[in-house]
Amino acid sequence: MKKILVIHGPNLNLLGTREPKVYGKLTLEGINNSLESLAKKQKIGLAIRQSNIEGEIVNLIQKAKGKFDGILINPAAYTHTSVAIRDALAAVEIPTVEVHISNIHTREEFRQKSLISPVAKGTIMGFGDKSYLLGLQALMDII
Ligand code: DQA
Numbered sequence: 001m002k003k004i005l006v007i008h009g010p011n012l013n014l015l016g017t018r019e020p021k022v023y024g025k026l027t028l029e030g031i032n033n034s035l036e037s038l039a040k041k042q043k044i045g046l047a048i049r050q051s052n053i054e055g056e057i058v059n060l061i062q063k064a065k066g067k068f069d070g071i072l073i074n075p076a077a078y079t080h081t082s083v084a085i086r087d088a089l090a091a092v093e094i095p096t097v098e099v100h101i102s103n104i105h106t107r108e109e110f111r112q113k114s115l116i117s118p119v120a121k122g123t124i125m126g127f128g129d130k131s132y133l134l135g136l137q138a139l140m141d142i143i
Contacts, residue, residue, distance in 0.1 A: 001045050002143055004136070005068040005094075006035060007060055008050040009076030015101075023101050026129045034129070035072075035136055042140055054082055061088035070143045071096040072135050079104070079114045089119045095143055099135035100125035 008028060011018060016027035032048050039046040047068070051057050057078065064071060071094050078085050079100070089096050096119065103126030104111045117123050121142060124135040 001043060002069045002140075003045040003047065003067065004039065004070040004072055004139060004143070005060065005064050006032075006046060006048040006136075007057060007071065007073040007075075008048070009057060009074055009078050010052040012074060012076055013050050013052070024128045031129050031132050035132055038133055038136055039140070044140055054078055054084060057082075058084050058088045061085065061092055061094075064094055065092040068094060070094060070139045072099060072132070072139050073097075073116070073120075074099050074101070074132070075116050079116050080111055082115060086115045086119050089116065095139065096120045097135045097139040098123040099131045101128055101131055102126060 012028055015023055015031065016025060028050060035048065036046055049060055061071065073096060075082065075085055098114065098116050098120040104114065114123065122138060124131045124138065127134060
């Protein structure tokens with residue numbers, strides 16, 4: 001059975017109450033439940049983690065080598081700042097799909113650059129919580 005690691009970055013644990021006009025009302029648990037059911041239908045194993053700490057995300061990515069066939073990541077604010085997360089993804093060479101709830105290109109200038117996109121197979125953004133499902137489907141299709 002193929003396995004995918006889902007990583008949610010900082011502040012995504014607050015989904016549901018965090019800026020609902022931007023991020024919607026669905027909680028992280030709700031998103032995780034829909035990811036689990038899509039993966040189950042396609043007989044893919046999922047491990048889901050959330051961390052507010054950059055180094056913990058780097059550790060998760062490093063430990064994924066040899067254990068996971070794909071990574072689905074919403075690096076959240078670290079998208080725009082983290083050379084360390086980008087380098088970890090480049091190092092493990094696990095096919096990665098980057099997702100964002102909002103369309104970062106329509107937002108503040110500081111959000112418009114992703115350091116992660118160049119090391120991802122592709123990026124899906126702007127479809128609300130559906131970005132995750134679209135991203136998972138794309139990743140399952142390529143692994
Ligand atoms: C986000 C966009 C980021 O700019 C922001 O820092 C987040 C969430 C998104 O999913 O739209 O925390 O990654």
